[in-house]
Amino acid sequence: MSGRKDDELPSVSHLGSEQTTYTFDYDPSLLETFENNHPNRDYVVKFNCPEFTTLCPKTGQPDFATIYIRYIPEVNMVESKSLKLYLFSFRNHGGFHEDAINTIMNDLIDLMDPRFIEVWGKFTPRGGISIDPYANYGRPETKYEQMAEQRLLYHDLYPEAVDNR
Amino acid sequence: MSGRKDDELPSVSHLGSEQTTYTFDYDPSLLETFENNHPNRDYVVKFNCPEFTTLCPKTGQPDFATIYIRYIPEVNMVESKSLKLYLFSFRNHGGFHEDAINTIMNDLIDLMDPRFIEVWGKFTPRGGISIDPYANYGRPETKYEQMAEQRLLYHDLYPEAVDNR
Amino acid sequence: MSGRKDDELPSVSHLGSEQTTYTFDYDPSLLETFENNHPNRDYVVKFNCPEFTTLCPKTGQPDFATIYIRYIPEVNMVESKSLKLYLFSFRNHGGFHEDAINTIMNDLIDLMDPRFIEVWGKFTPRGGISIDPYANYGRPETKYEQMAEQRLLYHDLYPEAVDNR
Amino acid sequence: MSGRKDDELPSVSHLGSEQTTYTFDYDPSLLETFENNHPNRDYVVKFNCPEFTTLCPKTGQPDFATIYIRYIPEVNMVESKSLKLYLFSFRNHGGFHEDAINTIMNDLIDLMDPRFIEVWGKFTPRGGISIDPYANYGRPETKYEQMAEQRLLYHDLYPEAVDNR
Amino acid sequence: MSGRKDDELPSVSHLGSEQTTYTFDYDPSLLETFENNHPNRDYVVKFNCPEFTTLCPKTGQPDFATIYIRYIPEVNMVESKSLKLYLFSFRNHGGFHEDAINTIMNDLIDLMDPRFIEVWGKFTPRGGISIDPYANYGRPETKYEQMAEQRLLYHDLYPEAVDNR
Amino acid sequence: MSGRKDDELPSVSHLGSEQTTYTFDYDPSLLETFENNHPNRDYVVKFNCPEFTTLCPKTGQPDFATIYIRYIPEVNMVESKSLKLYLFSFRNHGGFHEDAINTIMNDLIDLMDPRFIEVWGKFTPRGGISIDPYANYGRPETKYEQMAEQRLLYHDLYPEAVDNR
Amino acid sequence: MSGRKDDELPSVSHLGSEQTTYTFDYDPSLLETFENNHPNRDYVVKFNCPEFTTLCPKTGQPDFATIYIRYIPEVNMVESKSLKLYLFSFRNHGGFHEDAINTIMNDLIDLMDPRFIEVWGKFTPRGGISIDPYANYGRPETKYEQMAEQRLLYHDLYPEAVDNR
Amino acid sequence: MSGRKDDELPSVSHLGSEQTTYTFDYDPSLLETFENNHPNRDYVVKFNCPEFTTLCPKTGQPDFATIYIRYIPEVNMVESKSLKLYLFSFRNHGGFHEDAINTIMNDLIDLMDPRFIEVWGKFTPRGGISIDPYANYGRPETKYEQMAEQRLLYHDLYPEAVDNR
Amino acid sequence: MSGRKDDELPSVSHLGSEQTTYTFDYDPSLLETFENNHPNRDYVVKFNCPEFTTLCPKTGQPDFATIYIRYIPEVNMVESKSLKLYLFSFRNHGGFHEDAINTIMNDLIDLMDPRFIEVWGKFTPRGGISIDPYANYGRPETKYEQMAEQRLLYHDLYPEAVDNR
Amino acid sequence: MSGRKDDELPSVSHLGSEQTTYTFDYDPSLLETFENNHPNRDYVVKFNCPEFTTLCPKTGQPDFATIYIRYIPEVNMVESKSLKLYLFSFRNHGGFHEDAINTIMNDLIDLMDPRFIEVWGKFTPRGGISIDPYANYGRPETKYEQMAEQRLLYHDLYPEAVDNR
Numbered sequence A, B, C, D, E, F, G, H, I, J: 001m002s003g004r005k006d007d008e009l010p011s012v013s014h015l016g017s018e019q020t021t022y023t024f025d026y027d028p029s030l031l032e033t034f035e036n037n038h039p040n041r042d043y044v045v046k047f048n049c050p051e052f053t054t055l056c057p058k059t060g061q062p063d064f065a066t067i068y069i070r071y072i073p074e075v076n077m078v079e080s081k082s083l084k085l086y087l088f089s090f091r092n093h094g095g096f097h098e099d100a101i102n103t104i105m106n107d108l109i110d111l112m113d114p115r116f117i118e119v120w121g122k123f124t125p126r127g128g129i130s131i132d133p134y135a136n137y138g139r140p141e142t143k144y145e146q147m148a149e150q151r152l153l154y155h156d157l158y159p160e161a162v163d164n165r
């Protein structure tokens, strides 16, 4: 089998590991990175995460969402199994939907120092209303900051139809 | 359970409350806010509200719509259960579709003083025709005013197919 | 214009009437009939009614549903505008979803004495769960009673996917 | 070009004709037939007709529907262009939805004397409610009569979702 | 019932009227207006009209389309029931698809003098090909003229899939 | 508000209660019932539950599913808020998908002694494969036992397409 | 590579052949078979063929359809590349839609002597109407003859929606 | 019938003609025009053509595509029946997909001298891969040239999902 | 965490194991079982497997399919990770589509001795045609044999639309 | 048959060749080109490739994706059969999803020296998360470099819904 060598992946501990322990208390230290092989190019990685669940801070009731994460890497790239473990760690965490999306974005900025990142959550309804928060970020004083502003400007201009069924 | 503390949520009276009373006469005082934890960042919150119903001002007949509300907060954020109660208060209210959308937006501007807001209603057909009003707002003399103009410019450029079934 | 003559429609008072008054308290007397022109044939009429709303008996909160009604007429057929007015009369009525569907079916049996009838409600979710009650009826001691039993047997064998969005 | 010869198609006057005149008053004499080449076999022909429009008998308002026609031929088969002209002839005709479907089926029985036939109309909503009548027929005292009864028994057991948009 | 008062609606004669007469010869005088309550704000009203039918000018054959109309009001707003009657008046009118869309837009400009308007027709196929004309307009010498040019520039950039079924 | 009276609902403690506590350890005692108002009729209640999550018994990893529950009541009917709490109690429970579906059905049989019940789970994929277990039950020695056998016979005959996206 | 050996495939000349010549005149001799490895079991093979085109016998205009073929083999199975060549040979052939479906079924019966076969064509519309013929066959005097009758009885009971777009 | 007069349509010979002959060898002379009634306005006409078929230049195998054509007229507009005949004339023509799209656009530029035009083909897969070529054109040295460049820049930014089924 | 104990799962070696080796040569010995906890009940387990790939026996070209497997267990149930490994082992295996489906079913019968099983493959097109083989099995001389016959009788009666995109 | 001549295709060796050998080790030398007939025009060719499979570099497990490739040619255009063979050569290759997309784009830049190119992969989920990498390129110091930057800026602004089923 050709391709990436194991010694290129020293910082990846979860993927293919013998034994994975799942943590259900919010823990950003679960996140791990590997190195970008194409740092001279601007390109995009997107994660579709339809299995996100957390707890309502006021009632303790479980909430459910699909989280979409999209970024342009510089040096560090988040490893997807560690991202899974990190998202699982919200399972017993309480927070408003709007806070969850900002927290996830902040943690990924701390981890990767990406050129650009955006996080979009689409939650299932409570009381007949569903909430979809969206946040983004571009490195200050770079063109990526303008990218973030542009994408916020045109965000969700053509929204999906939602009928609660 | 980690996350938001109760003492951060003093202005939220409906969510998780013992006893909710439902009002079916238009009442903007039902709206409540909580405080934005991320005021230094421009980000978006969207509400999908497919359970909106009001009355035709001329005939008294019930009308039905899905309302999409999307805004960028400054300090105050509308609490979703209070938004639900507010939208329920249109239940016995009469008004043209175009007025309802403007009223909802005006009330949310008064409540939150948001940086940007937009409200889109998609009504079910009467006489074979359905009406979808859309209004938006950006704070005067800021970049959000231009955002509102840009989003109006590109609004609904790629509309959904509607076949009345 | 050829077709049905006005004097064939004496019992129809709502359709095309000058002035319609809408009642929002449950009132089965709103239902009206016209006469079946094809009584020697078994055939089917189905109504799709996506604009049904009522109140939760415990909390007073509005509930929303699509109601599907399907029947085989004998002599009397329910006129569709009167059906609309009747369904509107549930607007301020409280009841469990399961009771609403049984009530609608009972009222239509009283009105039309149909050979066969079935009523299916598909409600929007509350607390992440949606409820879809279904009831049917065939005239006792006729083949339509067996039809009802058969259709219950195979009811919803291939259900729609529901994801609360 | 191989295939059917022109002299096999003597009764077909509309298809490929020089000049078609469109009649908008109900006229079953527009229907034409050609001969079934496979009379020893039971097989099915279905027509999908989404361009049907007629007038409400009470208000004169246009109504719109998709009509599905499906039959097993014996000797005569309805030619599709003549079927189009016939359906166009309802354009200025007034009638309840339930009558239109029975009329179309009766005319096609008179024309073709088919072994089996069924006609299903799906109309666009009026007052938030749409009506879908269905009728069928099998030759009396044959197995096709039982086919009709069976298909009525299982008709529309898994109905399409209708949300008026 | 709160909301719009009847004396605000003097120019609206069709809505809720006793007796509606339907005209099937092209008649722009059917169009009526009511007054915009929010003239200081740019906002949008869209009509979805899937029940449009007219006649081919060459063959007399009926044609069918869904018409989408979208505008920004100044003083006058088209009342939706009068729009329905106006669109019905094309029923026996002959014209190329491209002309119908321009005619509708011209009539609505004459009626309302809107800031901006666009009209899009999506016709069913003839000979395996379907035609979708689109026209728009912004008041000359205003920013709305540039809006029209921008929206034409990006019109239908991501077209729906069409497979004639 | 007309309809069900509070004193008809003595056994319902969760719905509209002041304070709900959420349990995430499997607890069938959370289930509550109310009384069937239509015991002389066979009719159906279906619950759509897209917010089900549990843990893999071997790896501890969260699993996600939509659960469909459908039953014919005799005397006792499961109250939907208590069903929600019960399904939430699987949140930290480990079990194979096949066992979860059997457990849910067994608990509901114990609770309600229904005439008929069926439970279908549709899980998200693990390793590229998703699992959909289905179980049903009819009261022994009654026609409902045959109903169960018939519905198993024809279960999922026309399965949904699954492509893991 | 394990699996079928070349010497098991002596009758297959088109698949993987050096040079394929395409014939556009109807030619059933193009069809080839290979031998069924599982003759003791009743199982089904279905072909989805969305690239079928032929000519109208009256006007010479091209017609387009998707053809669905489904059979239970005995000894001989039709090889799929030869089926493709055979269906291509209708390209310049004239015939009514109903005849094409019967011809295809007859040729496949002659070729394979299958236990059961059915052929369904779904054509694109002409003049706003589309035609979907269906024929089937079971070996006379066997249970497969009853299978054919049963499947005809329940054929297309829940038809797809067709709107010509 | 009001509308376009026959003497406005002198150049249209195919539409409604007595006898149409179909040519299956590439022939751009089949294209005909009629005159634009609204030359002072920039507006758009789009053709959806899902019944396009041609031959592979290397293997002779039939290829299938949907062609989308969209243009802004100046004086001449292509008549849709003549467009149909022209597209049919590719039936026995061999060419790479990329060439077909360029040829169609070149021929329509020669015919109409439009202000702007674009042609998009979506072909069915060969060997598991499908090809979608797109070309556009704006009159040199006009704003339409910039329109073409802009639309190329944003072309297919949000592509449809393709899974070969 | 409550639920299944590890000592109930002695025969499961792949799930959660330290190190998985993937085999790409057909190897039915990869399949493993665990014991059915509900042997007294007839219930169903279905696997959706959209990531199946094998090689054409004649050309060596990769083929792709979604495999649907559905069975009623007796004592042994196939463990899903071992099923994944088994299906991966077809990766470099050559065989006709029809043979693959029969092989998979035969291997699962040998492994589990189930009461009933069925296997359906839906392959992507080659040469414009796609093949969907289906086989099933019920234990000889039991009611499950009749179940298999019934399900074959009604198999794919309402097929999905396939358009090769 | 008119169209491209064989002597225009000297560099194309795979298409229509007698015997194709499939390589499952990564081999960019499989790629072949033919010459662009329209070099003076900027136009687009897109490939939809839903049958891409590779191996995880860490676990050896097969991964599956749909690859979308879109470019503007200068002189050389990639021949589609050679592209298929090239993509097949990833079958036994190990690599992170992000690397695969960059590798494919780099190889196509080396092969064709295109004006612009972009490559988008949409992978099936592992551990509940799916990854969609996207890269693009425009010739340095040309307007195509700006095109690449613009398309990255607006990439995936309106993402598809993903629910892992």
Ligand SMILES: [Ca+2]
Pocket (backbone or CB within 6 Å): A164, A165, C161, C162, C163, C164, C165
């Ligand atoms: Ca849904």
Ligand SMILES: [Ca+2]
Pocket (backbone or CB within 6 Å): A161, A162, A163, A164, A165, C164, C165
């Ligand atoms: Ca929905």
Ligand SMILES: [Ca+2]
Pocket (backbone or CB within 6 Å): B161, B162, B163, B164, B165, D164, D165
């Ligand atoms: Ca619709």
Ligand SMILES: [Ca+2]
Pocket (backbone or CB within 6 Å): A165, C163, C164, C165
């Ligand atoms: Ca959904």
Ligand SMILES: [Ca+2]
Pocket (backbone or CB within 6 Å): B165, D161, D162, D163, D164, D165
């Ligand atoms: Ca709908």
Ligand SMILES: [Ca+2]
Pocket (backbone or CB within 6 Å): E163, E164, E165, G165
């Ligand atoms: Ca379609």
Ligand SMILES: [Ca+2]
Pocket (backbone or CB within 6 Å): F161, F162, F163, F164, F165, J164, J165
């Ligand atoms: Ca899917």
Ligand SMILES: [Ca+2]
Pocket (backbone or CB within 6 Å): F164, F165, J161, J162, J163, J164, J165
């Ligand atoms: Ca999906």
Ligand SMILES: [Ca+2]
Pocket (backbone or CB within 6 Å): B163, G163
């Ligand atoms: Ca539709």
Ligand SMILES: [Ca+2]
Pocket (backbone or CB within 6 Å): E161, E162, E163, E164, E165, G164, G165
């Ligand atoms: Ca379509």
Ligand SMILES: [Ca+2]
Pocket (backbone or CB within 6 Å): E164, E165, G161, G162, G163, G164, G165
């Ligand atoms: Ca359609």
Ligand SMILES: [Ca+2]
Pocket (backbone or CB within 6 Å): F163, H161, H163
């Ligand atoms: Ca798909």
Ligand SMILES: [Ca+2]
Pocket (backbone or CB within 6 Å): H161, H162, H163, H164, H165, I164, I165
């Ligand atoms: Ca597809």
Ligand SMILES: [Ca+2]
Pocket (backbone or CB within 6 Å): H164, H165, I161, I162, I163, I164, I165
């Ligand atoms: Ca498809």
Ligand SMILES: [Ca+2]
Pocket (backbone or CB within 6 Å): E161, I163, I164, I165
């Ligand atoms: Ca498609």
Ligand SMILES: [Ca+2]
Pocket (backbone or CB within 6 Å): F165, J163, J164, J165
């Ligand atoms: Ca899905």
